[in-house]
Amino acid sequence: MRVPFLAALALAGCPGEPEPTGLVWYTTCGDPVCNGYGGPYDGVPACGTSTEGAACTEAGAECDFESDCNALLVCAADDPKDQPGGCPISKKAVKRDIAYLDGADLKAAADQALAMKLARWQYTWDEPGARPHLGFLIDDAPTSAAVRADGERVDLYGYTSLTLAAIQVQQAQIEALRAEVAALRETCGKP
Numbered sequence: 001m002r003v004p005f006l007a008a009l010a011l012a013g014c015p016g017e018p019e020p021t022g023l024v025w026y027t028t029c030g031d032p033v034c035n036g037y038g039g040p041y042d043g044v045p046a047c048g049t050s051t052e053g054a055a056c057t058e059a060g061a062e063c064d065f066e067s068d069c070n071a072l073l074v075c076a077a078d079d080p081k082d083q084p085g086g087c088p089i090s091k092k093a094v095k096r097d098i099a100y101l102d103g104a105d106l107k108a109a110a111d112q113a114l115a116m117k118l119a120r121w122q123y124t125w126d127e128p129g130a131r132p133h134l135g136f137l138i139d140d141a142p143t144s145a146a147v148r149a150d151g152e153r154v155d156l157y158g159y160t161s162l163t164l165a166a167i168q169v170q171q172a173q174i175e176a177l178r179a180e181v182a183a184l185r186e187t188c189g190k191p
Helices: 005-012 103-115 156-188
Strands: 024-027 073-076 119-121 133-135
Touching: 103 156
Parallel strands: none
Antiparallel strands: 024 073, 119 133
16 A cells, blocks of 8 residues: 555654654753853753753753753653652642651751851862852761762752751740840830
8 A cells, every 4th residue: 555645754754853752851950049051061062942842862861051040951751850859849749748847856957057067168170269169068967958868969958948947946036035135124114
C-alpha cells in the first residue's frame, strides 16, 4: 500500500525537527533570590530557540536562557522541580509528617543559628583580590538543618528557617521585656 506524501511527512515529522521522545525542556529552580543574570556558565550552551515546554531529544541536556534568577532549561521526561531534591515547595499538599515547632524546639533552632560561627573566605578558584564571601562552613556544623543531607552543600531553606527561629525567639524576649518595663513604670508611678 502506498502512503500519500503528506501523510508520510506527518508521520515522520519535518526535517530539522526533533523526533518525538517524550522529553521536553523544563526550567530549573534558579537562585533562591533573584539578583540578576550571572552567566554565561562554563559548558552550558545558550538556548537559542529552545523554550520551556518544547520537545528536546537528549535527556539531561541543559541550556542557558539568561534568566534573571539564573535558572537553566533541562531536557527531561518530568519536571525536575517536582522531583526529590527539586525546588523547595512550602505547600502542605506536598508534605507529610508536619509538626510545628513548640517553644523548646524553636529555642533549640534559635540556639543552633546563634551558635554558628560566621567566616569570610575566598574559594580556591576565586581570582586574587576578589570580594570575600560570608557565611558558615559546613565543617563547623555538619549536622545542622542548614546543611543538605549529602553534607556537601548548604540548605538555604533550612538556613533561613534557623535564622527565622532566632528572630521569633528574640521577638518573644523583646515583648516580655517591654511588658516588664511597663509593669515597673506602673509600679513606680512613671508614664
